[in-house]
Amino acid sequence: MVGPAGGAPLENANPLIYRRSGERPVTAREEDDELPDSIDDREIFDLIRSINDPEHPLTLEELNVVEQVRVKVNDAESTVAVEFTPTIPHCSMATLIGLSIKVKLIRSLPERFKMDVHITPGTHASEHAVNKQLADKERVAAALENSHLLEVVNQCLSARS
Amino acid sequence: MKEALQPLCRVAAHPEARCWFLAWSPGGGLLASCGGDRTVRLWAREGPGWACRAVLGEGHQRTVRRVAWSPCGSYLASASFDATTCIWKKGDDGFECVTTLEGHENEVKSVAWAPSGNLLATCSRDKSVWVWEVDEEEEYECVSVLNSHTQDVKHVVWHPNQELLASASYDDTVKLYREEEDDWVCCATLEGHESTVWSLAFDRSGERLASCSDDKTVRIWQQYKPGNEEGVACSGTDPTWKCVCNLSGYHSRTIYDVAWCHLTGALATACGDDAIRVFEESASSTPQQPTFSLTAHVPRAHSQDVNCVAWNPKEPGLLASCSDDGEIAFWKYQRPEVC
Numbered sequence: 001m002v003g004p005a006g007g008a009p010l011e012n013a014n015p016l017i018y019r020r021s022g023e024r025p026v027t028a029r030e031e032d033d034e035l036p037d038s039i040d041d042r043e044i045f046d047l048i049r050s051i052n053d054p055e056h057p058l059t060l061e062e063l064n065v066v067e068q069v070r071v072k073v074n075d076a077e078s079t080v081a082v083e084f085t086p087t088i089p090h091c092s093m094a095t096l097i098g099l100s101i102k103v104k105l106i107r108s109l110p111e112r113f114k115m116d117v118h119i120t121p122g123t124h125a126s127e128h129a130v131n132k133q134l135a136d137k138e139r140v141a142a143a144l145e146n147s148h149l150l151e152v153v154n155q156c157l158s159a160r161s
Numbered sequence: 162m163k164e165a166l167q168p169l170c171r172v173a174a175h176p177e178a179r180c181w182f183l184a185w186s187p188g189g190g191l192l193a194s195c196g197g198d199r200t201v202r203l204w205a206r207e208g209p210g211w212a213c214r215a216v217l218g219e220g221h222q223r224t225v226r227r228v229a230w231s232p233c234g235s236y237l238a239s240a241s242f243d244a245t246t247c248i249w250k251k252g253d254d255g256f257e258c259v260t261t262l263e264g265h266e267n268e269v270k271s272v273a274w275a276p277s278g279n280l281l282a283t284c285s286r287d288k289s290v291w292v293w294e295v296d297e298e299e300e301y302e303c304v305s306v307l308n309s310h311t312q313d314v315k316h317v318v319w320h321p322n323q324e325l326l327a328s329a330s331y332d333d334t335v336k337l338y339r340e341e342e343d344d345w346v347c348c349a350t351l352e353g354h355e356s357t358v359w360s361l362a363f364d365r366s367g368e369r370l371a372s373c374s375d376d377k378t379v380r381i382w383q384q385y386k387p388g389n390e391e392g393v394a395c396s397g398t399d400p401t402w403k404c405v406c407n408l409s410g411y412h413s414r415t416i417y418d419v420a421w422c423h424l425t426g427a428l429a430t431a432c433g434d435d436a437i438r439v440f441e442e443s444a445s446s447t448p449q450q451p452t453f454s455l456t457a458h459v460p461r462a463h464s465q466d467v468n469c470v471a472w473n474p475k476e477p478g479l480l481a482s483c484s485d486d487g488e489i490a491f492w493k494y495q496r497p498e499v500c
Contacts, residue, residue, distance in 0.1 A: 111465055111486065114414065114433070135375070135415075136331070136357065137466070137485075138226075139313070141179070141197065142242045142268045142286070145223045 010055050012087045018064045021049070038075040039109070045071050047108050048082065051100050052156045054093050063087055065097060070120060078112040080105060085120040094124055098134045099143065100156040165457035166439060166480070169491040170210045174202060180483035182227045182469045187234045189475030194489055195225035201239050201249070203256070204489065211491060215255050220247040227271045227316075232278045240272040246283050248301070260301055264291065271316045275324060282326050284314035290328050290338065292345050305345035309336050316360050321367045321423070329358035335372050335382070337402065348399045351382055353407075359416065365423040369451075370402065373416035373430060379440075381406035381451060391449060406451050411438060414466075420480075422472040427494060428453065429480055431467035436460045437482055439494055456497050463488060 024042055045068040049061035060066040070083040082101055086094045102117045109115070117134050119127040133139055144150050174180050178197035185192055192204040192211070201217040223242035230237055237249040237256060246262040246269050266287035273282050281293040281301070292305040313331035320327070326338040326345075335351040335358055356375035363370050370382045383405045385393035395401045414433035421428050428440045439457035446452045463484035473479035478494040 132331075132356070138270070138315070139286075141224060145242055 011091060011093075012055075015056060015058070015063050015087050017058060017062050020059075020061055021045075021068070039073055040075070041068055041071045041073050044073050044080055044082065044105070048101050048104055050159070051097075051104060052158070054096055054100075054152065054156055060084070060097065060101075066101070078110075079114050079116070080109065081116040081118075083118060083120045085123045089123060089125050091124065094119060094126070094130050095133055096152065096156070098130060099140065100153050102134060102140060103144065103153055104157055164459065165495050165497050166437065166459050167493045167495075168459075169493055171488055171490045172204070172211055172213075173487060174204070174213075174483065174489040175200065175487045178487055179224075179485045180468065180487050180489060181224065183471045183481050183483050183489065184228045184230055184237075185471055185473050185481070186230050187232055187474060189473045189479075192471075192481055192489070193228045193230065193237055194483060195228045195239060196483075196487065197224045199223060199225060199241075201225055201228055201237065211489070217249060217256055217258075220249070220258050220261075221245065223268075226269070229272045229274050231274045232276055236274075238272045238274065238281060240269040240283060242268040244269060244285070246272050246281075248299075250299075259299060262293065262301055262303075264303060265289070270314060273317045273319050273326075275319045275326075276321060277324065280319075280324070282317040282319065282328075284317045284328055286313040288312060288314060288330075290314055290317060290326070290336075292326070292338075307338055307345055307347060309338075309347040309350075310334070315357065318361045318363065321363050321365060323367060325367075327361050327363070327370060329361050329372060331357045333358060333374075335361060335370070339399075349402055351402055351404070353380055353404050354378070357415075360418045362419050362421040362428075364421050364426065369405075371419045371421055371428060373419040375415045377409065377412045377414065377416060379408040379412075379416060379419055379428070379430060380404050381408075381453070383449075383451075405449065406453060408440065408453055411455060412436075417466065418469045420470045420472050422477070423474065424472070424477045425494075425496065427456070427472070427496065429470040429472065429494075431470040431482060433466045434460075435463050435465060435467060435484075437462040437467055437470060437480075437492070441496060457494060459492075462490060462492075 051060045072081045105115045118131040175196035175198045180196040195201045203215040204211045205214045221241040225239050225241045227240040235251050239247045244265050247258050248260040249256040250259045265285035268286045284290045290307040293301050294304045310330040311332045316329040333354050337349040354374040358374045373379045382402045384400045386400045387395040412432045418431035430438045437459045440453040441456045443452045443454045465485035470482045480492040483489045
């Protein structure tokens, strides 16, 4: 199976595919306009689950790269932590996937939020190096000024038709 | 406890973008800021507040990360993610870009002018530190490319009265450089931080150096010259730098900047938890084992990460700070009675 460029073979040619979660049931509290909605784990998961994998025609949810149980939000303290699991331990797309998640959160959440995106411990050979890059906001800012990289990230974030 | 750091004024400096850095002019009357909107802006007092006097928008194609004034105050250097450093000259009509320094392979992270005014240093994600010489005809020549760091170099600062350069890096170390027989060499490596070192500040005497890091600590390093009384070993003629104090447990996120006031000795920090903190050496401090206590803490100094803190060089207690929220804030610091 070849990748989107039609050239080099995929690193992970036969990924496991997971079933998507259903729609979120609306609670009575959420229907009440008087009460402010606080941001919870499910809301963050809903933001990131449909991010496209850079190589396969599948979403991060379908590949189990992101799971709701690995999202931790504290609305009162304005913090979000997302753990993501690359499909294979030497995945060279790990930084790009992490960056896409980070960009999606930055574009969607209020500015008060502090976002931490890192690899699920024990699931990648270079997790420390990848985590350090994702945590460095100067490196992230400079990377997003690179038009080619920004284009790739935007493709991961675009809605699939 | 009355808050020792009082807010004076706030300006929305860089619209829709981060403000990355601030630098006071040597005379203390102008403040230069730079940011994600690719501009350098100049601010001066107007009545009780501060107003923008100039916008230098034609110099860079990407984020401007750092600005630095020459010691004489006539030139401003700006370092950018577009891999260049612009030199601006102050004229009657404002600032004009007179030269663009090229050579780094990717983002320039910092620029600093030596106290003599004849040397400039730049550093980059390409892991190198460059030393440039300036002559009377305003010609800039790169005299050394230093490849000592193994990762992205975040910041460079010059010693206040020696031709000694310090750099801070993503490789978790601080390195010092000096000139030796026509070339520049790395004469010391300071290890101890457990993550990226973001910024550095020498005290007025130059005997101490403060460093701040992603590991949420500030470390104070002290210089020991050969033949020192304390018996600290030195190799050859180079001084040794030892960590004499570690301020940990105060900051809850990455510390992006540290500034040491040369008028009062107060140490200010800019943190990713939106707070500004000020420390002073305590009464019980000894020269070999200094201790610092927290004298001011403003938890919501800005609505987002604080990227820079800068003490005014002429007016004691006047502090400027800037943030990811694009704002610059001005503060008045008064040392508390008891430390």
